[in-house]
Amino acid sequence: MGSTTTKKGASGSTGKSNLPPARLKLAAAMRQLLRTKDFNSITTAEISRTAGANEALIYRYFKDKRGLLHQVLYDYLLEFHSEIQNEFKAAPGALDKLRCLVRAHIRMYDSNRVFAKILLLEVRNYPGYFESATYRLVKNYGKMVTEIVREGVASGEIRGDIPPFRIRDLILGGIEHFCISAVIFSHEISVAATAGQLCDLLFKGIEAVPKTGRGV
Amino acid sequence: MGSTTTKKGASGSTGKSNLPPARLKLAAAMRQLLRTKDFNSITTAEISRTAGANEALIYRYFKDKRGLLHQVLYDYLLEFHSEIQNEFKAAPGALDKLRCLVRAHIRMYDSNRVFAKILLLEVRNYPGYFESATYRLVKNYGKMVTEIVREGVASGEIRGDIPPFRIRDLILGGIEHFCISAVIFSHEISVAATAGQLCDLLFKGIEAVPKTGRGV
DNA sequence: CGATACATGTAAGTAATACTTACATGCGGT
DNA sequence: ACCGCATGTAAGTATTACTTACATGTATCG
Known part of the structure; x- marks a missing residue:
């Protein structure tokens, strides 16, 4: 993600090492403030005060206030990516992977x-986001999901009469809408139950199964 | 939606009549500017200039810049609501209605x-939105969808082993994700094809149907 | 060892902008 | 003719994202 100055190692991400302490503190401050406030009502003064760093450092280490936001998201995404790769270890089929x-x-x-x-x-409301390295990560994730779907089509697990990217959109849209209300209103989420219901709906559809003599 | 002063009739919405011309012009200006710019980069000066009205009128007729945005959305929602009610005329079953x-x-x-x-x-990024009358309309729409689902469960068209609001979430999430990319990048949408594929996926699920002897 | 280059940190300043306030104007009703 | 009120106007203010010019520490190299 390189900020202004591209250092030798560390590939740009906030990998804890090498990066100037103020940079890390600013990112941490942004994360903390976002716990209780929305991005627009967080001021640069507040960020620097919370971080115990000077306001101008925001603009040295990030393009601007939104750049800092994007960096924070970027770090989360890296964490998410590696976490999800691990989970896949013991998932044989495409449907298992999707679950x-x-x-x-x-x-x-x-x-x-x-x-x-x-x-x-x-992030969605800011057009510049869609040019960012952060968005590129998100897009890669989407591609990964599409790839799993394609794999499922090839293996005969997933229907092939609908474009894979549509199936991906339904999956991601479902995840989002199953969570967004809880995120907005700070409600708890029962992960297992929610995921189970979503997968069940996604895989089987919403139609009631007609009373066919014997199952399968 | 009442602005500051609640007039007698007109129930507050921008029903074209009664309302001061500047108010209508400001809403129209906001709509036009949103065609090419995102909300955050539209300035109040720009709005008033485009409308040919004074800047202070934004704050007389709406709570603030976001209030104006919410009003514009509110008007669209009213239009959408009445349009959708009409469509339902010739939809007998719940699945037909959903389609x-x-x-x-x-x-x-x-x-x-x-x-x-x-x-x-x-709108999503601003917490105040969720207290607004505009959001109440959106929520009502959601309730309507849930109601259709419930009707489908009662009639045996839709499975009853998953809470109706989950089914609603999948439907709305699917619609959103099937469209959002086209909205962001200003691509065209093939309405019939997109809706067809979405309904097909929603109703039947993404799993390939196993080769059962004879279909249904 | 001293000097230089450079990354990190600081403080004061600026332009833009959302929102306010106090004032003018036109008009309908009595 | 006059009063009340909705509509419209102009100038002002506080906030805030962002800039610029400067200070400091540290590692490298002659």
């Missing part, structure tokens, strides 16, 4: 409300 | 990009 992914995604939203708030509420 | 609703909803997003942008991108 896994849905659960991990919802769990991430539940246990990390700031992450959920940023992704679901705070 | 109808999905198509109407997507068509509305397609033919009214400003409406879609506001609802999908611009």
